[in-house]
Amino acid sequence: xxxxxxxxxxxxxxxxxxxxxxxxxxxxxxxxxxxxxxxxxxxxxxxxxxxxxxxxxxxxxxxxxxxxxxxxxxxxxxxxxxxxxxxxxxxxxxxxxxxxxxxxxxxxxxxxx
Amino acid sequence: xxxxxxxxxxxxxxxxxxxxxxxxxxxxxxxxxxxxxxxxxxxxxxxxxxxxxxxxxxxxxxxxxxxxxxxxxxxxxxxxxxxxxxxxxxxxxxxxxxxxxxxxxxxxxxxxxxx
Numbered sequence: 614x615x616x617x618x619x620x621x622x623x624x625x626x627x628x629x630x631x632x633x634x635x636x637x638x639x640x641x642x643x644x645x646x647x648x649x650x651x652x653x654x655x656x657x658x659x660x661x662x663x664x665x666x667x668x669x670x671x672x673x674x675x676x677x678x679x680x681x682x683x684x685x686x687x688x689x690x691x692x693x694x695x696x697x698x699x700x701x702x703x704x705x706x707x708x709x710x711x712x713x714x715x716x717x718x719x720x721x722x723x724x725x726x
Numbered sequence: 727x728x729x730x731x732x733x734x735x736x737x738x739x740x741x742x743x744x745x746x747x748x749x750x751x752x753x754x755x756x757x758x759x760x761x762x763x764x765x766x767x768x769x770x771x772x773x774x775x776x777x778x779x780x781x782x783x784x785x786x787x788x789x790x791x792x793x794x795x796x797x798x799x800x801x802x803x804x805x806x807x808x809x810x811x812x813x814x815x816x817x818x819x820x821x822x823x824x825x826x827x828x829x830x831x832x833x834x835x836x837x838x839x840x841x
Contacts, residue, residue: 644828655730655817655832656769663828701769705828712757712782713771714830 615640615706619717626692627725634720635686636702644705645678645685646714651698659700660687682707692724728752730833732818738839739808747803747836749818758801759819759830760793762786769817775801808840 619636626632636645644663648656660671662678662685669676675688685704689696699719706715731750739745751758760772773783775793792804801820805812815837819830 646828646830648832653835655834658829658831661829703769712759712774712776713784714761714769714828715771716769718768 615642615704615715617702617704617715617717619702619720621720622718623721623723625723625725628692628694630692632689632692632696632722633686634700634722635684636704636717637684638704639683641682641707642704642715643682643707645676646703646705647674647676647685647687648701648703648716649698650701650719656701656703689722692722694724694726697722697724728754730818730820730831732816732833732836734836735834736837736839738841741810741840742807745805745808745838747805747816747818747838749801749803749833750799751801751818751820752831753799754822755820755831756823757781757821757830758793758795759821760803761817761819761832762814763817763835764814772803772816805838808838810840813838813840 617638646661647659650656660676665682667678673690699721701719702717703714733748758775761769763769771784773787774781790806794802815835817835818833821830
C-alpha cells in the first residue's frame with residue numbers, strides 16, 4: 614500500500630534557526646499537504662500542493678511538491694517557540710477515485726528559546 | 727473562521743459497550759471523513775462519506791463501525807462493541823467538494839478510552 618516516509622523523526626533547534634523536513638514515497642501522489650498538530654488537538658492544515666514542481670509559501674513556511682510526485686519538503690524560516698509541534702505530511706494517492714489522505718509518521722519539532 | 731467541532735472531547739467506555747462519536751462539519755462542506763490516531767502514531771483513514779453514503783472505507787472500518795448523517799449538520803461514528811484496541815483519538819474532517827476535496831479540515835478530536 615501507499616506509505617509516506619517522513620524525516621527526520623524529531624528535531625531540536627534554537628529559536629531563529631531555519632528548519633527543513635521532508636517526505637518521500639515509492640508511490641505517486643496527486644496532492645501533498647502539510648499539517649501541524651499540537652498536543653491534544655487535531656491536525657491543522659498549513660499548505661496544500663497540487664502540481665509537480667509547485668513551490669508554495671505561507672508566511673515563514675515554504676513547501677514544494679517534487680517533480681517526480683513522490684516527495685515533498687517543508688521549510689520553516691526563523692523559527693519561534695510557537696512552531697513547536699508535530700508536522701505531518703499527507704498525500705492524496707493517485708489511484709482513481711480515492712479521497713483518503715495517507716499520512717506520514719510526523720516530525721516532532723522542539724524550539725529552544 | 728468556520729471550524730469542525732467534535733463531542734465529547736473524551737469518552738471512557740467499557741469493552742463491549744457501544745459508543746457514538748459526534749461531529750459537526752463545516753457548514754458548506756460536502757465530504758466528511760473519520761480518521762483515528764493511536765497514541766504516538768500516525769493518523770489513519772477510516773471512512774469517507776458523500777451524498778449520504780460511504781464512498782470509501784479502510785480495512786480498519788469493519789462491521790463494528792458505522793457512520794451516519796442523521797440531520798443536516800451532524801455526522802456520527804458508531805462503534806457497536808468496543809475493543810481495547812479501539813482506544814485512540816478519533817478525528818472528524820470535512821472538505822468542500824471535488825477539486826478542493828483534498829483540503830481536509832480536521833476537528834479537535836475525541837479521545838476514546840476503552841477499559
